[in-house]
Amino acid sequence: xxxxxxxxxxxxxxxxxxxxxxxxxxxxxxxxxxxxxxxxxxxxxxxxxxxxxxxxxxxxxxxxxxxxxxxxxxxxxxxxxxxxxxxxxxxxxxxxxxxxxxxxxxxxxxxxxxxxxxxxxxxxxxxxxxxxxxxxxxxxxxxxxxxxxxxxxxxxxxxxxxxxxxxxxxxxxxxxxxxxxxxxxxxxxxxxxxxxxxxxxxxxxxxxxxxxxxxxxxxxxxxxxxxxxxxxxxxxxxxxxxxxxxxxxxxxxxxxxxxxxxxxxxxxxxxxxxxxxxxxxxxxxxxxxxxxxxxxxxxxxxxxxxxxxxxxxxxxxxxxxxxxxxxxxxxxxxxxxxxxxxxxxxxxxxxxxxxxxxxxxxxxxxxxxxxxxxxxxxxxxxxxxxxxxxxxxxxxxxxxxxxxxxxxxxxxxxxxxxxxxxxxxxxxxxxxxxxxxxxxxxxxxxxxxxxxxxxxxxxxxxxxxxxx
Amino acid sequence: xxxxxxxxxxxxxxxxxxxxxxxxxxxxxxxxxxxxxxxxxxxxxxxxxxxxxxxxxxxxxxxxxxxx
Numbered sequence: 001x002x003x004x005x006x007x008x009x010x011x012x013x014x015x016x017x018x019x020x021x022x023x024x025x026x027x028x029x030x031x032x033x034x035x036x037x038x039x040x041x042x043x044x045x046x047x048x049x050x051x052x053x054x055x056x057x058x059x060x061x062x063x064x065x066x067x068x069x070x071x072x073x074x075x076x077x078x079x080x081x082x083x084x085x086x087x088x089x090x091x092x093x094x095x096x097x098x099x100x101x102x103x104x105x106x107x108x109x110x111x112x113x114x115x116x117x118x119x120x121x122x123x124x125x126x127x128x129x130x131x132x133x134x135x136x137x138x139x140x141x142x143x144x145x146x147x148x149x150x151x152x153x154x155x156x157x158x159x160x161x162x163x164x165x166x167x168x169x170x171x172x173x174x175x176x177x178x179x180x181x182x183x184x185x186x187x188x189x190x191x192x193x194x195x196x197x198x199x200x201x202x203x204x205x206x207x208x209x210x211x212x213x214x215x216x217x218x219x220x221x222x223x224x225x226x227x228x229x230x231x232x233x234x235x236x237x238x239x240x241x242x243x244x245x246x247x248x249x250x251x252x253x254x255x256x257x258x259x260x261x262x263x264x265x266x267x268x269x270x271x272x273x274x275x276x277x278x279x280x281x282x283x284x285x286x287x288x289x290x291x292x293x294x295x296x297x298x299x300x301x302x303x304x305x306x307x308x309x310x311x312x313x314x315x316x317x318x319x320x321x322x323x324x325x326x327x328x329x330x331x332x333x334x335x336x337x338x339x340x341x342x343x344x345x346x347x348x349x350x351x352x353x354x355x356x357x358x359x360x361x362x363x364x365x366x367x368x369x370x371x372x373x374x375x376x377x378x379x380x381x382x383x384x385x386x387x388x389x390x391x392x393x394x395x396x397x398x399x400x401x402x403x404x405x406x407x408x409x410x411x412x413x414x415x416x417x418x419x420x421x422x423x424x425x426x427x428x429x430x431x432x433x434x435x436x437x438x439x440x441x442x443x444x445x446x447x448x449x450x451x452x453x454x455x456x457x458x459x460x461x462x463x464x465x466x467x468x
Numbered sequence: 469x470x471x472x473x474x475x476x477x478x479x480x481x482x483x484x485x486x487x488x489x490x491x492x493x494x495x496x497x498x499x500x501x502x503x504x505x506x507x508x509x510x511x512x513x514x515x516x517x518x519x520x521x522x523x524x525x526x527x528x529x530x531x532x533x534x535x536x
Contacts, residue, residue, distance in 0.1 A: 115529075209471060210478070210525050212492060218525045285471050320505045322492045324471035364506025397478065397528055401490045404535035405511075 011053060013076040014142060016044055017093045018058035018172045019086035025060040026176045031191030033060070034183065036171040038202055038250065039081040039110060042163060043138050044170040050139045054079065059089045061175035069096050075104055077142065082110040084393050087119070094125040105145055109134045109154060114219045115395025117151055130154045133220065135163065159224025160205065165234055187242050192384070193279045193305050193355070194246025199238045203231050203260075207253035209283070211309070212322040212398035213359070213390065216252060228263045232271045239273045248279045255282030261293055268301050279305040279355060284329040291336060298340050298352050305384075307355035308333055313376030314369035317362055322397070330376060338381045353382040360435070361389035361427045363407065367443075370435055374444040378455045389432065391423045480531055482519035487536025489515055490528070496520050 018040055024033035047054055057071040072078070078097045082090040094106045109130035113120050120129045128148055130137065133156030141148055157163060168186035182196075183189045190196030204225045208217050238244055255261070269275050280303055287294045287308070297303045312318050315327050334354075341351035356377060360370055377385050392399035392408040402408050407425045422429045434440065445453040479499045480488040493499035496517070504512055523531065 210476060210492070215525060215528070218528055283471075289472050316505055319493070319502050322476055322502075324474075324476055362506075395529075397490055397492070397525065400528065400532045401535055404487070404532075 012055045013074075014047075014052065014054045015072065015075040015078050016040060016054050016056045017072075017078050017080045017090075017097070018056060018060060019080055019082065019089045019093065020058070020060040021089065022059055022065070023063045025058055025172060025174050026063055026179065028179070031189055034174070034179075034189050034191075035200065036168070036188060037081055038166065038200070039134075041166040041168060041171055043079070043081070043134055045164055045167045046135060046138055047142065048167065048170065049164055052139065052142055056170065056172050058172035058175075059093055061172055065092060065096060068093060069100055072097050072100050075101055077105045077107065077145075079107045079138075079142070080110070082108050082112045082120070084112045084116065084395070086110075087112045087116075091123050091125070094123065098125045107141060107145065111216075111219070111395070115393075119394075121151060128152070132156065156221055156223055160202070160226035161224060161230060163226070165230075165237065168238075184242070187238065187244070188248075190245065193248060194277045196245045197242055199235065199244045199247040200250050201231065201234060201247055202226065202250050203254065204251045204257070208256070209253070209324060210322055210397075211311075211324075213311075213393075213396050214252075215396045218397075219395065225257060225260050228260065228267050229271075231264075232267060235276070236271075236273050244274070244276055246277045246279075249281075251281060253283065254280035255286050255290075255294065255297070258290055258293055261290075261297060265293075265296050265300050275302050277302045277304040277350070279307060281307040281309070281355075283325060284308055284310060284333040285325045287333040287336060288329050291332075294336065295340060298337070299344070304350060304352040305355050306337060306352055307357065309357040310373075310376065311357060311359045312362070312365075312369065313373035314365075317365050317369050317373075320362060320364050321359070327372075327376075331379070334376070334379050338379075341382050351382055353384060354380050355384050355386060356380060358385055358387045359390045360387060360432050361424065361429060363390070363402065363424050363427060365427075367431065367440075370432070371440060371443045371446070374435065374440075375446070375448060378444065378448055378452045381455075387436070389421070389423055389427075389429070478523050478525055478528065480521045480523055480534075482516045483514045483536055484516065485514065485536060488521075488531060488534045490531075490535055491520075496522075 018037060020033060028034050044054055059068060062068045080090050097104060097106055105127045106125055107128045108120060108126045113129050114131045117129060117131055120126050128145055129151045132154040134154045135157055136155035171186055173185050174180040174183040184197030187197035187199050190198055205223045206217050206220045310330050311321055311323055318325055337352060337354060345351040358373060377383060392402040392410060394403060402424060409423050409425055474494050476492050476494055478492045479496050481491055483489055491499035491503045493502045500517055
C-alpha cells in the first residue's frame with residue numbers, strides 16, 4: 001500500500017483529479033473558488049456505489065504542480081471533469097500524471113470535452129475523451145477502457161430522478177486548517193448569499209434558451225427535472241447530518257417549468273426541516289410571463305437572492321446576445337422585486353435581493369449601451385451586481401463566430417475566469433475600466449431619480465467584477 | 469414578451485470567400501440587422517444576404533469549422 005502526501009493512505013488504483021486554480025482550497029481569493037464540482041461528486045458516487053473505489057486529489061488543494069505530482073504516484077487511471085476554465089489545469093494535470101505513470105490512462109470528460117473536443121484530442125495525454133454526460137457510461141468505461149474509442153459520446157440519464165443522492169464526503173476537503181474551520185465540509189462555505197453552512201443543489205439541467213454567449217442546450221440533452229420530493233429529501237438529509245444555513249440552487253435556470261414550481265411552492269414550506277433562504281436563477285422574461293408564480297416563490301419559499309441574467313440594459317445588445325429579453329422585460333422584473341422587497345421589509349423581514357448578472361465589453365456595444373446597463377443596475381433597490389467582461393468561449397455561438405473572425409483574445413492557455421481580463425479584440429477596455437470606476441456617473445445618472453442616482457458608489461462596480 | 473412571443477432562429481449566411489457567417493434573429497432580415505450591430509460595412513459587404521441556411525442550434529457544432 002502506498003502513501004501519498006498529505007498523509008493519506010492510497011487505497012485505490014483510480015484517482016479523481018479535481019480541477020481548478022492551484023491553491024483555491026488552501027488560500028482562496030474568494031468564496032466561489034471553493035464551490036465543489038457536482039459532476040465529479042455524482043460520477044464518483046456512481047462509481048463507489050458500483051464497488052469501484054477511487055481516491056481524490058485536487059489541483060485546488062496544492063500550491064505547486066510538484067505537490068500534485070507526489071500525490072499521483074502509483075495510480076493506473078486518472079479521471080477528470082474538464083470545463084473550459086479548468087482546461088489549462090486539466091491538461092497540466094494529465095501531463096504530470098502520464099510522466100509519473102506512463103502506463104496509466106487519463107479519462108477526461110466534461111463541458112470542454114463536449115464543446116472543444118478538437119483541443120482535447122490534440123493533447124496526447126488524454127487517452128479517452130467523453131463528450132456529453134457521463135453518468136450512464138462511467139462504470140463501463142472504468143471497467144473496460146479498451147472497449148471505447150478515444151473520443152466517444154457519453155449517455156445521460158433520462159431524468160435526474162435516476163441520479164443517486166450525491167455522497168458529498170467524496171468531494172475534496174479544504175487543505176488548510178484555518179480554511180477548514182469555516183468551510184463546513186462536506187457542505188460549502190458561506191459566500192455572502194445566505195448563512196452557512198451552505199448546501200449547493202441541482203433541481204434541473206440545461207437552460208433551454210439560446211443566448212449566444214452560452215448555448216448549453218446545444219450540447220446537453222433535455223433531462224427530466226429532479227422530483228420536488230427528492231430535492232426536499234436531500235435538503236433534509238443534509239440538514240440532519242450537517243445542518244444547513246441556506247442553500248444554492250445551481251440550476252442554470254431554476255425559474256422554468258411552472259408545474260414543478262407550483263409543487264415546490266406547495267411542498268417546500270411544509271416538508272422541509274426549515275424554510276431556508278436560497279439563491280436561484282431566472283430570466284426577466286419568465287418573471288414577466290409568470291409574475292404571480294414569481295411572487296409566490298419569493299414570499300412563500302424564501303427565494304431571497306434572485307439571480308437574473310439581465311446581461312445588458314440595452315435592447316441593441318440584448319438582441320446581439322440573442323437574449324430574447326427586452327429592456328421592458330428587465331424593467332418589469334426590477335419593478336416587481338423592488339415592490340416585493342418593500343412589502344417584505346415593511347413586515348420586518350429580510351427583503352429579497354437581485355444577484356444581477358451583467359456583461360460589458362460586448363463587441364458592438366456603444367458607450368450609451370453601457371450607460372443604460374449601469375443605469376439599469378441603479379434602478380435595483382437591493383442588488384449584488386455580478387459584472388463581467390464578455391468572454392468568447394468556444395462552444396457558444398458568438399464565441400465560435402468571433403474565434404473564426406480572429407477577434408478572440410482568449411486561447412486554450414487562458415480559458416480562466418478572471419473577470420477583468422481583456423477578451424475581445426477591438427473592445428475599448430479602458431473605457432469600461434473608467435466606467436466601473438465611476439468616471440461617467442453624469443451620463444449614467446441621466447433620467448434617474450435622486451434616490452436611484454445615490455445608489456452605488458465609486459469603486460463598487462469595479463469590485464463587482466466577478467468570474468464568469 | 470420576447471422569447472414567448474417572438475422566438476429567434478439561427479441562420480448561416482454564405483460569405484463571398486466561401487466561409488459562412490452565423491447570425492440569429494426572428495427572420496433572416498432581422499438576423500442581418502443584428503449582425504450589423506457589431507460588424508463593419510466592409511465585413512457586412514462580404515455576406516451574401518440571399519444565400520442562407522436556417523439551422524437548429526444543436527446543429528451549430530458541425531458548422532463551426534466553416535465559420536469565417
